[in-house]
Amino acid sequence: MASPAIHAIELSKRYRAVVALAGLSMTVARGEVFGFLGPNGAGKTTAVKLLLGLARPTGGEAMVLGAPAGDLQTRRQIGYLPELFRFQSWLTAREVLFLHCKLMRLGRQSWAVQADEALHVVGLDGRGDDKVGTFSKGMQQRLGLGVALLGEPALVVLDEPTSALDPVGRHHVRVIIRELRDRGTTVFLNTHLLEEAEHVCDRVTIISKGRSLATGTLAELKVRRPSARLRVTGLPGGWWRRLASFGRWTEETGEGDWLLVEEMAAGRVPELVAAIVALGGRVEAVIPEQQSLEESFLKLLGEA
Amino acid sequence: MNVVPERRRMSAVPETRKMSPVLTIASLTVREAVRRRLVAAFAVISVVLVGASGWAFYKLSHGGAFTSGETNLALPQAVVLFMFMFSFVVALSASAVGSLAVSGEIDSGVLQTVVARPVRRSEVMLGKWLGLAGLLGGYTAIVSGLQLAVVYWASGFVPPDPAAAAALVFAEGVVLLTLVLLLSTRLSALAAGVIGIALFGLAWLAGVGGTLATAFNIHALHTASEISQYLLPTDGLWQGAIYYLEPSSFVTQQLAGSPVGQGDPFLALAAPSWQFLAWAGIWLLLVLALGLVSFERREL
Numbered sequence: 001m002a003s004p005a006i007h008a009i010e011l012s013k014r015y016r017a018v019v020a021l022a023g024l025s026m027t028v029a030r031g032e033v034f035g036f037l038g039p040n041g042a043g044k045t046t047a048v049k050l051l052l053g054l055a056r057p058t059g060g061e062a063m064v065l066g067a068p069a070g071d072l073q074t075r076r077q078i079g080y081l082p083e084l085f086r087f088q089s090w091l092t093a094r095e096v097l098f099l100h101c102k103l104m105r106l107g108r109q110s111w112a113v114q115a116d117e118a119l120h121v122v123g124l125d126g127r128g129d130d131k132v133g134t135f136s137k138g139m140q141q142r143l144g145l146g147v148a149l150l151g152e153p154a155l156v157v158l159d160e161p162t163s164a165l166d167p168v169g170r171h172h173v174r175v176i177i178r179e180l181r182d183r184g185t186t187v188f189l190n191t192h193l194l195e196e197a198e199h200v201c202d203r204v205t206i207i208s209k210g211r212s213l214a215t216g217t218l219a220e221l222k223v224r225r226p227s228a229r230l231r232v233t234g235l236p237g238g239w240w241r242r243l244a245s246f247g248r249w250t251e252e253t254g255e256g257d258w259l260l261v262e263e264m265a266a267g268r269v270p271e272l273v274a275a276i277v278a279l280g281g282r283v284e285a286v287i288p289e290q291q292s293l294e295e296s297f298l299k300l301l302g303e304a
Numbered sequence: 305m306n307v308v309p310e311r312r313r314m315s316a317v318p319e320t321r322k323m324s325p326v327l328t329i330a331s332l333t334v335r336e337a338v339r340r341r342l343v344a345a346f347a348v349i350s351v352v353l354v355g356a357s358g359w360a361f362y363k364l365s366h367g368g369a370f371t372s373g374e375t376n377l378a379l380p381q382a383v384v385l386f387m388f389m390f391s392f393v394v395a396l397s398a399s400a401v402g403s404l405a406v407s408g409e410i411d412s413g414v415l416q417t418v419v420a421r422p423v424r425r426s427e428v429m430l431g432k433w434l435g436l437a438g439l440l441g442g443y444t445a446i447v448s449g450l451q452l453a454v455v456y457w458a459s460g461f462v463p464p465d466p467a468a469a470a471a472l473v474f475a476e477g478v479v480l481l482t483l484v485l486l487l488s489t490r491l492s493a494l495a496a497g498v499i500g501i502a503l504f505g506l507a508w509l510a511g512v513g514g515t516l517a518t519a520f521n522i523h524a525l526h527t528a529s530e531i532s533q534y535l536l537p538t539d540g541l542w543q544g545a546i547y548y549l550e551p552s553s554f555v556t557q558q559l560a561g562s563p564v565g566q567g568d569p570f571l572a573l574a575a576p577s578w579q580f581l582a583w584a585g586i587w588l589l590l591v592l593a594l595g596l597v598s599f600e601r602r603e604l
Binding site: 049052054055056072073075076078080082084085086087088090091099100102103104105144147 | 323325328332336339340412413414416417418419420421422423424603604
């Protein structure tokens with residue numbers, strides 16, 4: 001049986017008096033998309049650096065793809081997108097990709113194909129010969145993702161991969177992550193965005209103040225999905241059976257005809273509105289309640 | 305349609321002749337200097353300076369203001385002064401580029417993407433050292449060659465051993481580069497660069513102090529100067545370069561012409577000893593090794 005993609009036991013890191021990571025234990029199976037969720041300063045990036053051998057732990061140990069964290073040969077199978085990074089501004093995007101092909105010791109004949117594919121995957125077709133210095137922050141992040149995907153790595157570590165991207169870019173990254181999972185690549189996604197984790201992660205660990213609070217699927221962690229409040233008139237009788245697939249419905253008593261739908265998958269509000277209209281209902285107002293997810297998360301952090 | 309291409313069989317990715325990571329980083333370092341117009345800037349400045357020196361040397365030899373004896377004394381001194389200026393440029397450049405090469409790239413985040421690859425950090429740093437040393441070597445060789453060719457054209461003067469002099473100026477630059485690279489594995493780029501230049505200046509000053517100490521028989525100062533040459537061999541190497549630029553007849557005349565002639569900081573009475581050169585080599589290797597270990601252990 002293949003070793004887990006990542007196995008950490010009591011991994012700790014202390015910078016003099018500051019405890020950045022206080023005994024992290026977790027196992028990431030091969031082929032899963034694992035979310036590493038936590039607020040800023042929780043110790044997420046420290047954990048990533050320890051797993052990649054960029055920093056040394058002050059306690060505990062970690063195995064990555066069956067080898068001790070930081071093992072040189074194992075790095076050939078790991079793609080890494082750092083949170084804060086910059087490529088050589090005086091190189092073109094293609095030259096950056098070639099440089100990393102070289103550093104990964106890939107055969108020269110494959111560089112052009114690898115680079116073209118990477119540029120295509122991250123939506124930088126036609127920009128390969130432009131200097132990186134002319135790229136926006138978002139484009140640099142896309143290129144960083146392309147670099148992380150070179151050589152078909154078995155494990156891709158993404159540290160806040162969408163921090164500089166617009167909504168279209170974020171969606172694109174999620175599509176890429178799902179496709180990586182489909183082809184069996186393990187993805188370790190470091191993020192403070194719950195929505196991002198919810199969209200793509202099979203399991204997550206929630207980390208705060210250097211400690212893991214909980215690990216499991218979002219459902220297991222009782223993190224509620226986003227809901228929406230709607231003011232609707234003119235719905236025919238038995239409407240809730242026809243709209244049950246959207247989530248759990250509650251009629252709110254009080255002023256107006258407000259309905260609350262909970263546990264609804266993200267991004268389904270337009271579809272829901274269309275379905276209501278198709279039933280003959282009139283949608284007077286829609287208030288998406290994205291906060292519920294964050295509230296659950298904050299509650300979990302607050303209990304720590 | 306899939307965005308991410310299907311995983312290729314590994315056999316479809318042929319592995320051919322692979323460049324060592326050291327050479328990859330070294331060539332990247334040289335390419336950066338070319339792309340960022342560092343090489344072009346140095347080329348323009350050097351050509352202007354060498355051109356101006358050609359005019360000065362021509363006037364010195366053909367101006368008629370000096371007797372031939374005076375000209376014979378002035379030419380070696382002028383050559384040493386110009387080479388001193390170029391050695392200073394080499395040292396200043398070594399400090400500037402060396403300080404940015406490690407610390408600057410850590411701060412900007414460029415190195416984070418490189419060291420996560422299957423390369424040793426020591427290979428990355430050795431590559432940078434090699435690339436920068438190559439640039440310094442190329443610059444020293446070209447500018448020394450040009451300068452001495454112009455001097456020959458303008459005055460007919462040829463120093464006793466120009467190649468040895470240029471090699472020692474290059475060695476001086478590489479010594480400082482190695483020290484600054486070591487410093488930049490732990491300090492900020494600014495601090496590493498400033499400390500490098502300050503130590504270079506102090507070593508030169510200690511060398512001047514040693515020359516004066518010899519002239520005036522101040523033993524303690526002489527000893528301090530000798531120790532400083534072993535702590536940082538830049539000035540000792542520069543003194544060696546001076547020796548190979550000045551004909552022995554010039555040295556004899558200088559000593560005869562002035563009771564304190566040997567107090568002249570631009571006069572070298574003896575070739576650098578092999579012990580000193582061997583120590584400079586060992587010093588370089590030790591400091592380089594220390595830099596490699598320091599960067600290997602640095603947390604990013």
